[in-house]
Amino acid sequence: MTFADVVVAGLHLLFAAVWAGSVVFMTVAVLPAARDGVLDSEPLARLTTQFKRIARAGAIVTLLTGGHQAATGYMETLFSSTRGHLVLGMVVLWLALAALSEIGAARLTDGTDQQKVRTPAADARPFFLAASVVAVALFVDAGALAAPW
Template sequence: MSLVDATIYATHLVFAGLWSGTVLFTSYAVLPAALNGDLRAGALEAMTGKLRTVSRASALLLLLTGGHLAATIYTAESLFATGRGHLVLTMVALWFTLAALVEVGAAKLVDGTEQQKVRQPAADARPFLLGASLVAVLLLVDAGAILGLYY
C-alpha cells in the first residue's frame, strides 16, 4: 500500500468514526438534555451547528476518500458480484441514509430555537436522530465486515 493510499484510508476511517461518534453523542447526551429542558435554545442551536458541520464535512470526505478506495480496489464486476462488493454498496446506501437523517434531524432540532423552545424541537428530531444512530452503528458494523473479508 502506498503512502497516499494509507493516508486516504486513515482519513476515511477517522472521519467515519468522527461522524458516527458525533451522531451517537448527540442522540445519547444532547437530545435527552434538550427533551428535559436542561439546555438553553442558544446552546442547542450551537451544538446542532457542530453536528451539521461534522456531518457535512465527514460526508464530503468519505465520498472523496471512499470513491478513491473503491476505484483502486474494485472493478464494477467485483462490486456487483462479490460479497465484499455488496457490503461496499450497502455502505454507500447507509452513508446516504445517515446524511439525510442527520440533516432532517438537525433541521427539526433547531426549529423553534429562535422562540427559545427546546423540548418540542427535540421531540420532533428524536426519531430522525435515533434512526441516524442506528445507521451509524450499522455503518461501523458494515466496515468491520468489509475488513473481515479483506484479511
C-alpha cells in the same frame, strides 16, 4: 498499499468515526438534556451548528475517500462479489446517515430559531435514533469489509 492509500483510508476512518460519534452523542446526551429542559435554546443551537459542520464534513470526506477506495479496489467486482456488495451497502447506509443527520439537525434548528427546546428535541429524536442505528450498521459493514474473506 501505497502511502496515499494509507492516508486516504486513515482520513476515511477518522471522519467516519467522528461523524458517527457525533450522531450518537447528540442522541444519547444532547437530545435527552434538551427534552428535559436542561438546555436553553442558545446552547442547543450552538451544539446543533457544530453537529451540522461535523456531519457535513464527514459526509464529504467519507464520500471522496470512499470513492477513491472503491475506484482503486472494488470497481471490477462491485456487483459480483461479497466485498462489492458490502461496499454498495455502505453507500446506501452513507446516504441514509447523511439524510437523517440533516433532517434531525433541521428539526432542531427550526425550533431553536423560535427559542424552543423541548418540542424540537422531541421532533428530532426519531431521526437521531435512526441515524445512530445506521451509524452502528456502517461500522458493522466496515468490520465485515475489513475481515479477511
